[in-house]
Amino acid sequence: MTTTNGTLLVVGSGLKVYREYLVAPISRRARAAGLDLVLLNNLNPSWQREYFDEVVVANLFDSETLAAAARGIAGRRNVVGLMCWDEPLVLDAGLLAAEFGVPGLSARGVRGCRDKELTRAELTAAGLHQPGFELTTAVERARAAAERIGYPVVLKPRAMGASIGVVFATDASELDEAFRIALAASEVDPGPYRASVIVEEYAPGPEISIDGAVHKGEYLPLFVARKYSSDHPYFEEVGHIVDGADPLLADRDLIGHLARAHQALGIEDGITHSEVRLTERGPLIIEVNGRLGGDLIPFLGRIATGIEPGEVLFDVATGQRPDTAPSRRSVAGIRFNYPESDCLLRSVTVPTGAPGLVTAAPMAEPGTALRLPPGGYLARHSFVICEADDTRGVQDRLTAAAALVRLDAEPLGPPVPDAPFAMPAGLLDVDE
Structure with a gap:
């Protein structure tokens, strides 16, 4: 053709x-x-x-x-x-x-986003607040790095997404197992950054994400999502809430910090998804991803702000400065539903009606094995999305809608010891 x-x-x-x-x-x-x-x-x-x-x-x-x-x-x-x-x-x-x-992120920019070690190095060199860190490939070096950095620490694959293989270690007694889990996850990555783990200082504080457009190096924030994660030692993302009137969108320190980070990484054109901890020392960028956010965060942003992320992406990909002005103010949230323990899914039924319900959907087919960390990740069987006038209202509506989900599953025994890590199906395009 x-x-x-x-x-x-x-x-x-x-x-x-x-x-x-x-x-x-x-x-x-x-x-x-x-x-x-x-x-x-x-x-x-x-x-x-x-x-x-x-x-x-x-x-x-x-x-x-x-x-x-x-x-x-x-x-x-x-x-x-x-x-x-x-x-x-x-x-x-x-x-x-x-x-x-x-138009694109640039060769330097996309490497700076994809390689978490390079992200840390570039942002540290630019004088931006960053945690102590070290790239490791052996547990002995990971132990030494953790001692130098100081506990608690976080271990993560050098280049993965969705918090897969990210583990919290309180002290030396937890370090070896955390390293094993992070390394196993990193070995799935087919790219040049596989089989390596970053040990880094833990940064306490609320975690947010910001989707933003970049046009010829100009950073344009779109929307902020407040992240809800599982308990340590893992960081599974269980939900997000986007407020179209979130005051962080007008926080000059935060937005200026992000703009300097994108400049330091050499990002030229595209949309990025930045994850940030709000620490006592100010914003700390956990990572900058060279893509739109996952977990339907941009869909929440569209509901909450009226900004159409697909149109913004079209504009930056074709060299045009996008219109990022919001056209509405609302609050939208998503709740991912997980089993209480490892199970084999028989069926899942989601609600078709509930107060504020925008949509709900199953996320796994019958016969899917759902395993929680460290045996698996993203063991989500369904999600619900709700809208309301404020954050508390969305939280209440998400809780009510999630309670209407019906799960039929049978228990699974523990995974085979030392079984190879398998990429969760939810990260791959399995539509047929």
Whole structure:
């Protein structure tokens, strides 16, 4: 197929339940602009057919295969923009955008986002508040690093997402097991940062995330999400709340801190998802991800602010300064529902009606084994999303809606000792 139209290339669609709300407005904008929309995906299309002019299927989790497929498309099409929101693919996609000469994070910027050690080094060198840290590949070095940094510490894979393999160690007695868990998770990463663990100083304080657009180096915040996590030693994300009138959006220190961080990392164009701890010493950036937030946070942002994240992504990918002014003020939240213990899912039923309920959906198919850390991650069987006028109202509505979820499951025995870590299905595009 050869066309004279400009082409916007999307690398990886993601799950329908998580990403269709982005794809639909991107498709509308592309058609209005006379651009073809092409998807490079790892599985045959199903729901995607409605939105894309062409779908090319390849193994996206092999860097050489992904690059060859993308170059093949660029060889017969005029690629004017490239976008990606799937964490394992962000690095390859960002490097391809730089190679094709289209707007993107920049080669330096995407590496600074994907490599957590480089993020720490760049932000520390720029004089921004950062924790003590050290990259390790052996438990002996991890022990020495923790002693130097001072307990408690956090151990995490060098390049993973969704808090997979992130473990809290109170003291030396917990260090070895925490290192083993983080290393096992890191070995799943197919990229250049696998099989390595960062040991870093624990930063107490509330955790938030900020999705922001970057246009020619200018940082434009979109919305703030307040994060709710599981108890230590793990950091599983159990929910988020976005307030369209969150005062942090007007906090000059916070927004200025983020702008300096993006400049230090060399980020040029794109959308980022920054995770920040609000500490006694001020904001501390945990990481800057070179993509939109996961966990349907941008969907919450759309409900709460009226900002359409798909349109913002289209604008920055095509070199335009996006309109980030909110058009409404509301509060939206999501609650992820987990089993109390490891189980084999038989069925899950979600509510179709409840006060303030926007939507609810199952997140796992019958027959799925749901394992909690450290045997597994993201053992979510469903979610509920609610809207209200204030944070307390959303919290109450989420609790009421979650109570209406019905789970049928049978207990699972413990995982096989030393079994290889398996990537949670919820992170991969498994739509057929």
